[in-house]
Amino acid sequence: MDNRCIIVGTTVTGIYVKTMAMQKCVDPGKATITPVPMAHTSISGTISTTNIIMANWQKAMWESVVNRAIRTLASGPFASHFFSATSTVGGN
Structure with a gap:
């Protein structure tokens, strides 16, 4: 599956995960949005x-x-x- 990042300004705020039913649809409103794992957040x-x-x-x-x-x-x-x-x- 193809994952995409959600970026607000210059910050990655979430990860958009496409489901099998939405292989050809890139619609964040219907997607599963997961937070960025703590292991990958840097300050x-x-x-x-x-x-x-x-x-x-x-x-x-x-x-x-x-x-x-x-x-x-x-x-x-x-x-x-x-x-x-x-x-x-x-x-x-």
Whole structure:
């Protein structure tokens, strides 16, 4: 079967799954719409600061802060929404 993504703006918001009865019909109103599996949802971002003290932190300090944020996400009220989380810290 052929699956198609539902995209709103630049975000994949769902997966359109054609059924056997609708092989030639592409009508999302009659299709089975499934959410994007958590294993395939990615959130990324960049943190920058102009605070002179934080700007001079070593890489190990930033890794500690980011890892604490990951632990908070894993154990907080949104924990059930995360399949896994990783972090990468660049810089000095």
